[in-house]
Structures are given as C-alpha cells and as structure tokens.
C-alpha cells in the first residue's frame with residue numbers, strides 16, 4: 001500500500017485528526033499502517049480516563065492532534081500539553097526546544113556512557129526544617145578548562161548544590177564535543193533574541209563547562225517544583241537541559257497567577273531522548289519547573305535505558321560573579337540571591353538572604369538588596385552586588401506581567417494626582 005492510500009484510509013477512520021498529524025504519525029511508525037492504527041486506537045481508548053495528568057501513547061505529534069475539546073478533557077483544567085517546537089516557544093517565551101539535537105549515534109553512545117558511570121547519588125535537603133531525600137540521583141561533571149579557570153573561586157570538587165557537597169568528574173571526549181555544540185547553539189540563539197527584555201543577562205560568553213547530571217531510574221523518580229537558584233549564575237541566567245533515554249514531561253508553571261485567574265496553567269513538554277531545551281533569562285524568575293512522577297510510561301521503555309532517563313543540565317558559572325557573592329552581615333555565612341514575586345507591590349526586586357536559613361536550618365534574618373549595575377558595567381574593582389538602600393535595588397518586571405504593570409500604572413497615576421493636588 002502506498003503512503004497516499006494509507007493516509008486516505010487513516011483519514012476515513014479518524015476524520016477528526018488533522019492530515020499533517022496523520023502523516024507525521026505514519027512516518028514516525030516507519031510507514032507501518034498497522035502500528036499507526038494501533039497507536040491511534042490506544043489513544044482514543046484512553047480518552048475517557050479522567051486522570052488529570054494523562055500520558056498520551058505518542059508524544060511527538062502536533063499539538064492539535066485531538067482537537068481542543070478532547071484535549072481539555074484529557075488534560076484536566078490548567079494542564080496544557082505542548083508537543084511542537086512552535087507551540088512551546090509561542091506559549092513560553094523564555095524557552096527554546098530542539099529535538100534530535102545530537103547525531104543519533106553520539107546521543108546513544110553518551111547515554112550508554114552515562115548509564116555505566118553509576119556515580120550519581122541521592123540528594124539530601126531541607127524543607128521547612130524537615131530533612132528530605134530526593135527520588136532522583138545527581139552528580140556533577142566539569143570540563144578540564146572549567147576546573148582550571150575556576151580554581152580558587154568556584155570549587156566544583158566541593159560545590160554546594162541543594163545542600164550537598166559532591167565531587168565532580170571530568171567530561172570525556174564526547175561530552176567535550178557536546179559542550180562546544182551547545183555553546184555554539186546558545187551563542188547563536190542569543191544573537192536572535194531581544195536581550196534588552198532581560199537586561200541583567202551576563203555579558204560574558206555563555207560557557208557550558210559544568211553540568212549537573214540528573215538520573216531518574218524509574219518513572220516514579222522525580223524532581224519537585226523549583227526554579228534554579230540564581231545565586232551562582234546571577235540574574236537572567238541561561239540554562240541548557242539535554243535529555244537522554246526514557247521520555248518524560250518537563251513541566252513549567254508561572255510563579256504568580258495570570259491576570260483574572262487564580263491558578264496559573266501547568267505546561268507539559270515531552271522531552272524524548274536527545275532533546276535539548278534552553279531556558280533563557282526570565283525563566284527562573286517567572287516560572288517553576290519540575291519532572292513529575294508518571295502514572296504509566298509515556299510511549300515505551302527506551303531501547304537502551306528502559307525506564308531510566310538521564311538529563312544533563314548546563315549552567316554558566318562566572319568566577320567574577322561568584323567572587324562577589326556577599327556574606328551575611330549577621331552570621332558571615334554566604335548569601336542566596338532571590339527575586340520577590342508574591343506581593344505585587346514588591347514583585348521584581350532582587351535581594352540577598354542568609355543561606356543558613358535553608359542550608360543549616362538557622363533562623364538568621366541576614367538581608368541585603370541586590371544591585372547589579374556595577375557588575376554589568378564590567379567594573380572589576382571595588383564594587384559590591386548589594387546595597388542596604390532599597391532605592392538602589394535592581395528590579396525586573398516581565399513584559400507580560402499585566403498584574404504588576406496595571407499596579408504600576410495606577411501607582412504612578414495616583415502619584416501624579418497627589419503631586420498636582422499638593423502644588424495647587
């Protein structure tokens with residue numbers, strides 16, 4: 001049977017599915033009519049399951065596969081599935097999505113290498129004073145250059161990540177090639193972006209010389225909602241995430257409500273083997289992300305890794321930035337960089353707070369406002385990243401934060417009225 005005939009038959013049986021999608025499914029099944037029908041049947045059978053977090057059997061197809069009504073039913077309110085590069089990047093302006101990033105052979109070889117390393121360990125951390133253990137494992141990896149350049153300022157052998165100190169291992173030759181592919185892509189993508197929208201981005205060239213390897217040995221192994229800490233990267237960081245093995249959903253949600261609604265939607269992005277996702281400046285500030293446990297496998301176990309997914313998360317650590325991280329005025333512990341977001345009046349203001357609050361469960365209230373101007377101007381001598389004066393604080397408001405923008409409009413209008421009244 002030729003492709004055209006297969007397509008017309010599929011179209012007859014599944015009139016609600018768009019022709020392009022049917023073709024994509026058919027191609028992804030190696031042209032097998034039978035397998036395409038099986039996949040489609042499985043999906044339509046599943047349609048009545050009322051689970052809020054449905055896992056479709058096929059995840060790389062186009063977004064409008066089942067039409068908006070059916071999709072709503074599948075996802076439950078607030079859960080939005082994004083399948084295509086176009087829909088992902090149009091919905092979340094702070095990410096870009098790159099499928100089949102590496103040559104297939106290289107991706108498979110790296111997956112096998114990472115599986116064989118077996119040096120990842122569970123993390124221990126504190127939530128509200130309670131000791132917790134992660135359900136996924138991590139380890140640190142660094143390039144030769146990074147280890148040399150950052151000696152003295154960033155000690156990756158004793159690097160502090162989510163409450164743990166860990167040893168790092170050096171990139172092998174494949175990881176060195178990947179570092180340079182990723183750096184090239186990041187540099188190219190940054191030239192295409194309007195960086196004036198994220199004014200605090202680091203002006204020094206992004207470097208992928210260090211990564212955290214996250215290992216999820218089963219579909220129940222997960223990483224909870226969080227945004228990556230700004231402390232060692234600075235504001236508006238670029239973070240690159242490369243996925244290997246079993247497909248999982250990378251989930252993102254805004255940290256504050258959309259205008260007129262209380263609950264921000266959760267976006268689910270499937271990240272199959274060899275998918276690269278870049279989070280740009282603003283993503284950590286405005287969104288949280290997680291890898292949720294799955295009720296059932298998304299498509300099928302990965303031919304090399306089964307249920308295991310391995311993710312490499314690259315972050316640029318600038319020794320100049322790190323050397324300026326302030327210490328707490330109260331207890332001399334290092335400080336943590338955060339951005340206020342809960343109350344609309346303060347949303348956008350960056351500040352430093354004592355890291356002992358989370359790392360040592362201490363009650364220390366050490367606090368500074370964060371101030372980035374001198375660092376961004378490239379001054380290398382005698383400046384700090386903090387101020388005691390709130391007026392000097394660096395702040396950033398997302399261009400689509402209508403709640404804050406409306407608040408500011410009203411604030412300045414009231415201020416002008418007040419001034420006018422006073423001068424009369």
Ligand SMILES: O=C(O)CCC(=O)C(=O)O
Nearest residue numbers: 212214228241291311313
């Ligand atoms: O495994 C992933 O895709 C996410 C990893 C992550 O968010 C992190 O390491 O902070």
Ligand SMILES: [Fe+2]
Nearest residue numbers: 226227228289
């Ligand atoms: Fe993260």
